[in-house]
Amino acid sequence: MNENNVVAIDFGTSRTKLAYYDPKTAEVKLMKHGALKSLPSYFAVDKDGEILLGYKAQRKLGDESFGNERITDNLKGQISKMSIKFGKFRPVEKSPDQLLTALFKHLKGEAGKHLPFEREPESAYLTHPTTFSEDDEKILKNAAQDAGFSSAKLIKEPVAAAQFVQRSRRELPMDLIVLDCGAGTLHWTYMVLQVVHGSKPTYIIESGESNELAPGGTISGITEGITKRHIGGRYVERALAETLKSRESRITEGEFELLHHELKVRKEKFCRNPNDELPPIKIRDFSVPVSGREMKAAIEAKYITPACNEVAPYIKKVIDVTKAAGRKPALLLTGGCAQIKDFAVALKEKFGLDYLVIPEFEYATVQGALPLPEEIRRPVSAIKIAKSEGVLPEVQPLINLIKEKFDRFGNDIRISDTLANNVRSYLIEELVDSPNSDSKWQSLDIGGPDSNYLAKFNRLFNPREMEKIKDNISSHFIENLPDSVFIDLNKEVYDFFRNLDREVQSEVIEPL
Numbered sequence: 001m002n003e004n005n006v007v008a009i010d011f012g013t014s015r016t017k018l019a020y021y022d023p024k025t026a027e028v029k030l031m032k033h034g035a036l037k038s039l040p041s042y043f044a045v046d047k048d049g050e051i052l053l054g055y056k057a058q059r060k061l062g063d064e065s066f067g068n069e070r071i072t073d074n075l076k077g078q079i080s081k082m083s084i085k086f087g088k089f090r091p092v093e094k095s096p097d098q099l100l101t102a103l104f105k106h107l108k109g110e111a112g113k114h115l116p117f118e119r120e121p122e123s124a125y126l127t128h129p130t131t132f133s134e135d136d137e138k139i140l141k142n143a144a145q146d147a148g149f150s151s152a153k154l155i156k157e158p159v160a161a162a163q164f165v166q167r168s169r170r171e172l173p174m175d176l177i178v179l180d181c182g183a184g185t186l187h188w189t190y191m192v193l194q195v196v197h198g199s200k201p202t203y204i205i206e207s208g209e210s211n212e213l214a215p216g217g218t219i220s221g222i223t224e225g226i227t228k229r230h231i232g233g234r235y236v237e238r239a240l241a242e243t244l245k246s247r248e249s250r251i252t253e254g255e256f257e258l259l260h261h262e263l264k265v266r267k268e269k270f271c272r273n274p275n276d277e278l279p280p281i282k283i284r285d286f287s288v289p290v291s292g293r294e295m296k297a298a299i300e301a302k303y304i305t306p307a308c309n310e311v312a313p314y315i316k317k318v319i320d321v322t323k324a325a326g327r328k329p330a331l332l333l334t335g336g337c338a339q340i341k342d343f344a345v346a347l348k349e350k351f352g353l354d355y356l357v358i359p360e361f362e363y364a365t366v367q368g369a370l371p372l373p374e375e376i377r378r379p380v381s382a383i384k385i386a387k388s389e390g391v392l393p394e395v396q397p398l399i400n401l402i403k404e405k406f407d408r409f410g411n412d413i414r415i416s417d418t419l420a421n422n423v424r425s426y427l428i429e430e431l432v433d434s435p436n437s438d439s440k441w442q443s444l445d446i447g448g449p450d451s452n453y454l455a456k457f458n459r460l461f462n463p464r465e466m467e468k469i470k471d472n473i474s475s476h477f478i479e480n481l482p483d484s485v486f487i488d489l490n491k492e493v494y495d496f497f498r499n500l501d502r503e504v505q506s507e508v509i510e511p512l
Helices: 054-058 096-114 134-146 157-166 234-247 253-272 292-324 341-351 361-369 380-386 393-410 417-433 438-442 453-460 463-480 483-503
Strands: 006-011 015-022 027-030 043-045 051-053 084-086 092-094 123-128 151-156 175-181 185-194 202-205 216-219 281-283 286-288 330-334 377-379 509-511
Touching: 006 096, 006 157, 006 361, 015 096, 015 361, 027 361, 043 054, 043 092, 043 096, 051 054, 051 096, 092 096, 096 134, 123 134, 123 157, 123 361, 134 151, 151 157, 157 175, 157 185, 157 202, 157 330, 157 361, 175 292, 185 292, 234 253, 234 292, 253 281, 253 292, 292 341, 330 341, 330 361
Parallel strands: 006 123, 123 151, 175 330
Antiparallel strands: 006 015, 015 027, 043 051, 084 092, 175 185, 185 202, 185 216, 281 286, 377 509
């Protein structure tokens, strides 16, 4: 397997991006779609059921012979639906899984043609909002596997963005509020920088007591019940399109979607250069003018003000928590709408918080999701032995190590070989799936005074075992198992893999 044959995909409401590692320049780059670094997240289905993607679907906007009702630009907001109807008369139904599979197949094929791979990429890291349900995550992962990726790993969008920041080689704030400002989404996450044993700093998601600081956000969708709060960049141009349509009666219903799309392009242009004059929008034989003043007013009314109000309670909670510790959080804005500079300024004025300025912030998530080659290299033989079910004699020392640690600090709590093996499997899973190696292991949080042990380990116990010890977990485990125990355990487990690999004298290194 080519160690660079891995991609990261950020499926956004309005745009989809793919990042890859270029071994010639030793840089993470973005795959181009024509002249641009992203693909429009448009999907269309014709009368015969053929799926059109990206620019092909986008070009159907305003084509009344095709019908705008056969096009969707908000699949991300509809991912929980069983199926989506395309067309008014004799509609064709497609599931989100089918549409995403088609998208991932297209991206996989294009990457194989144009990127410095020996063949199509085999593995993919997929970003997703923190508010995605387990079912939503499963749809995303299954679609990638159905598209031909042998390995598909999920990574939360703010975690990916934080990883991008960590690689910037700059002084990092201890507390970070990540705001993912998308076209149809607004998500927030509080992250804390952890440094253990002098390893590389790692941001972890913090949930606080009773999950009061757990990640949150909105996904604006067409389906009733997804959210009543429509906060996202797509509502800026839609509101402005309605204003322009009321002023220009010649715009038909079919041309309205084309107008909406053209305003999206002009909004991006305005955000990058607010002093430049916006070109009029050409529709048939007439033009529709739009001014920078109108665009600024729409952005203020439909994005900045409601978004600031939406995140205010969460940011205030983080400020209170960090203030008690004598610290102050910083803001990191990612996503396409992070380019709305007035949003960051408004947040700074409202809360008195500084914000990080990073290059190409709209691409931070997808670039941070892609692990560098040195971050995904692992000793193959050790992993093969470690992933066994404990039948190999080489694995027994690890089981004994885990049992000994739990026995020493668990007093009257004794765990079975089966339970120890489950814990071992969890640790191995973290090692194999982690985009970082030593630093991840040395800071792996599987308990301690600041975490919810029961929530994190619920899936490791069968109901009978859980019933036996659940009364002891919140008090006994949290009070008597300090973080240092787990740090020692993680380090010894990692050393075990390394020593085991040397024992079997394997020099083979491959990415997963």
